[in-house]
Amino acid sequence: MENFQYEVESWLDIPPDSGFSMYHFPYGICAREGGLPIACSAIGPFVIDLVRLYDEGFLDGTSVRRETLTGRYLNPLIASGKRVTNGLRARLQRLLSVSTGQEAREKLRNALVPATEVQMLLPVDIRDYTDFYSSREHATNVGTMFRDPDNALLPNWLHLPVGYHGRASSIVVSGTPVKRPHGQMIAQGAEAPHFGPSRLLDFELEMGFVIGKSSELGKPIPIEEAEDYIFGLALFNDWSARDIQKWEYVPLGPFLGKNFASTMAPWIVPLEALDPFRVEGPEQEPEVLPYLKSPGKKNYDIHLEVGIRPEGGEETTVCRSNFKYMYWSMAQQLAHHTVNGCNVNVGDLYASGTISGPTPDSYGSMLELSWRGTKPVQMADGTNRKFILDGDTVTLRGYAQSGHIRVGFGEAAGKILPAE
Amino acid sequence: MENFQYEVESWLDIPPDSGFSMYHFPYGICAREGGLPIACSAIGPFVIDLVRLYDEGFLDGTSVRRETLTGRYLNPLIASGKRVTNGLRARLQRLLSVSTGQEAREKLRNALVPATEVQMLLPVDIRDYTDFYSSREHATNVGTMFRDPDNALLPNWLHLPVGYHGRASSIVVSGTPVKRPHGQMIAQGAEAPHFGPSRLLDFELEMGFVIGKSSELGKPIPIEEAEDYIFGLALFNDWSARDIQKWEYVPLGPFLGKNFASTMAPWIVPLEALDPFRVEGPEQEPEVLPYLKSPGKKNYDIHLEVGIRPEGGEETTVCRSNFKYMYWSMAQQLAHHTVNGCNVNVGDLYASGTISGPTPDSYGSMLELSWRGTKPVQMADGTNRKFILDGDTVTLRGYAQSGHIRVGFGEAAGKILPAE
Numbered sequence A, B: 001m002e003n004f005q006y007e008v009e010s011w012l013d014i015p016p017d018s019g020f021s022m023y024h025f026p027y028g029i030c031a032r033e034g035g036l037p038i039a040c041s042a043i044g045p046f047v048i049d050l051v052r053l054y055d056e057g058f059l060d061g062t063s064v065r066r067e068t069l070t071g072r073y074l075n076p077l078i079a080s081g082k083r084v085t086n087g088l089r090a091r092l093q094r095l096l097s098v099s100t101g102q103e104a105r106e107k108l109r110n111a112l113v114p115a116t117e118v119q120m121l122l123p124v125d126i127r128d129y130t131d132f133y134s135s136r137e138h139a140t141n142v143g144t145m146f147r148d149p150d151n152a153l154l155p156n157w158l159h160l161p162v163g164y165h166g167r168a169s170s171i172v173v174s175g176t177p178v179k180r181p182h183g184q185m186i187a188q189g190a191e192a193p194h195f196g197p198s199r200l201l202d203f204e205l206e207m208g209f210v211i212g213k214s215s216e217l218g219k220p221i222p223i224e225e226a227e228d229y230i231f232g233l234a235l236f237n238d239w240s241a242r243d244i245q246k247w248e249y250v251p252l253g254p255f256l257g258k259n260f261a262s263t264m265a266p267w268i269v270p271l272e273a274l275d276p277f278r279v280e281g282p283e284q285e286p287e288v289l290p291y292l293k294s295p296g297k298k299n300y301d302i303h304l305e306v307g308i309r310p311e312g313g314e315e316t317t318v319c320r321s322n323f324k325y326m327y328w329s330m331a332q333q334l335a336h337h338t339v340n341g342c343n344v345n346v347g348d349l350y351a352s353g354t355i356s357g358p359t360p361d362s363y364g365s366m367l368e369l370s371w372r373g374t375k376p377v378q379m380a381d382g383t384n385r386k387f388i389l390d391g392d393t394v395t396l397r398g399y400a401q402s403g404h405i406r407v408g409f410g411e412a413a414g415k416i417l418p419a420e
Helices: A050-055 A075-079 A082-095 A102-109 A136-146 A223-229 A242-248 A271-277 A330-338 B050-055 B075-079 B082-095 B102-109 B136-146 B223-229 B242-248 B271-277 B330-338
Strands: A028-032 A038-043 A046-049 A112-114 A118-121 A129-132 A163-165 A171-173 A182-185 A194-197 A205-211 A230-237 A262-264 A303-309 A316-322 A349-351 A393-402 A405-417 B028-032 B038-043 B046-049 B112-114 B118-121 B129-132 B163-165 B171-173 B182-185 B194-197 B205-211 B230-237 B262-264 B303-309 B316-322 B349-351 B393-402 B405-417
Touching: A038 A050, A038 A082, A046 A050, A050 A082, A075 A082, A082 A271, A163 A330, A163 B163, A182 A242, A205 A303, A223 A230, A223 A330, A230 A271, A230 A330, A230 A393, A230 A405, A262 A405, A271 A393, A271 A405, A330 A349, B038 B050, B038 B082, B046 B050, B050 B082, B075 B082, B082 B271, B163 B330, B182 B242, B205 B303, B223 B230, B223 B330, B230 B271, B230 B330, B230 B393, B230 B405, B262 B405, B271 B393, B271 B405, B330 B349
Parallel strands: A129 A349, A171 A262, B129 B349, B171 B262
Antiparallel strands: A028 A038, A028 A118, A038 A046, A046 A112, A129 A163, A182 A194, A205 A230, A205 A349, A230 A262, A303 A316, A303 A393, A393 A405, B028 B038, B028 B118, B038 B046, B046 B112, B129 B163, B182 B194, B205 B230, B205 B349, B230 B262, B303 B316, B303 B393, B393 B405
């Protein structure tokens, strides 16, 4: 089996700012017009047709089975295990490196499809979906706005990664338009709620991770093993209707304010592609309980941005944040989620919660950026935004960079359509 | 296509108190020892092997496809639609009626397997699972205990069916033992939480319904059509660890206090089997918003019971309740769940929330029965219970009866194993 290299040149001309570099090789599902879905990876401006590579014999010896490449979802490939999926990534890197001969290069070119010629599909058949609330800055901002600035964090927040179950059926792939939801909400001072389109529609900048290995009911995943269960990461926009959410969420949590849609990037970034970007997380004080102790570099330095583009207009970047700010790591989230014996399945999705940083321009939602509507966000076209308007396209982007090593997350974009 | 009859005699000897009567025909998945899973129904003490019936030609003309009977789950059969599944029930009724000739009866006997000779399996591949909180008595009891007796219901409760997303992966079929979960909890007056086995383990008497028809993202299900999407009902025990739940649930709702396990009955009772038991629900005051208005008989008169059997001991019935007490009907729950465009899929499960009645012996959880541990429940063996002990088997049972028409729900049973 090949090993992944960190000094390697390609025979392809890959722009240096491409997130789909020789040090990456994400996984996705795409389809040519009228074609069947296939598993793919990406390099520079191309998607890599993995079925074609398989059929040409380029994957011989990687233990990849063809039937794991031809389904609607990546789940069977993911379930093959990290040895297989990372072995395949190392093979892709070698095939695209200058060590590959001229004849093979010609054949390989046939498996490279301009990304503009395919449609990217939702990559995973998502089973259970959980959303955490793991950014201290976000929880503090929300607590300050809605409760008490002096006691912004609730008593449990520093002791456990607060999370709740979300809706899997309404998770859509980047590019899918999202209809402004109707719902119940209550006007300030009103005695009874009214029904109508949400007026406080928001995004939430999040990162999701996809489970790569199932666990057994009744068997917690020890924190030291948690990363073995994480296949990879994807950008995630947890659209939120703040007015619906506010009225409904006591005492059992967010429901219709969230489950009308969430937008996921089409590319899953394998956890191992992020090894060069590991960093330590924030210090945790008070000390966490033993089952949550996880010393070392369990956070990841990933630049994140959110842009809003009005209908027919120019995009404004409204947020620049970083995944490294998370107070609770993915390993801690997974260890906590399963400590009571809850089982996980390949294809489960676990999202971080809004990723806000320490500065006002790093807040990961309009609620925080506009501070509940009191500080409208200036847009490049001269308008401003308290929340998201009809026709706005919200796009999440992300990349990690360390020296010449760059790993991109693609984007998670969605345009808001008016309520019907 | 046959029609279902309400005056019909069987050539089989069916005990009059059997819930699996000639007016029922539920659906399940079973397996003989070492055998493959098959779709089945039930009559008296027998399960009906539907594959065998199909292969003998008894289902000719019903539009049932064989491949919908041979999978691990009922989803494909359910997705065939109510016309097919109710047509099949009418056929089963006719086959087992005295109008069937002697020769056919002999052949039919080969498809009747004593229920004791098969294992019942989880019947549905559950996609999204939502738990509601729709019993006014339950919400009032909880609000009285934990908040304010004079304002027990939160302001939203009478305006919408409060609900939250739950965990599908840990739903198990009746008979599966449940391990007492570990988790974080905080002692009265303590500054920091501790970790250990839950000491306040509880059941919740609930009814779940299974979706039979998928809807499209962005398209609400109007309340008049909601029942078309409900395939059938099953008993459901939403096990709850009250100490874990209490510490974790603010502000995003119950999580690890619930998702260690839920127990579902193996039999799905088709909605149409419950037609004779339709009743009007409680009056709704204040008036609900138009999208929740649903006049007529949308509740169901179904007797429910909960028994606790200590290890090696005698069972005590600790609760007698009724599904008719629900303040919010299933139609209202589904209309509300989708009014923001959230889509549903075949195999989704929607549970009622704890079904408590007006009298103290009808409360559907130990939390209420023992009034937070202040009124221990007397057991037949002389012990008492505040919550559930290791070795206890909790069994939910249910049936509906109108004259000679009886429809049983089987049982949802689970034994608590000690924490490891």
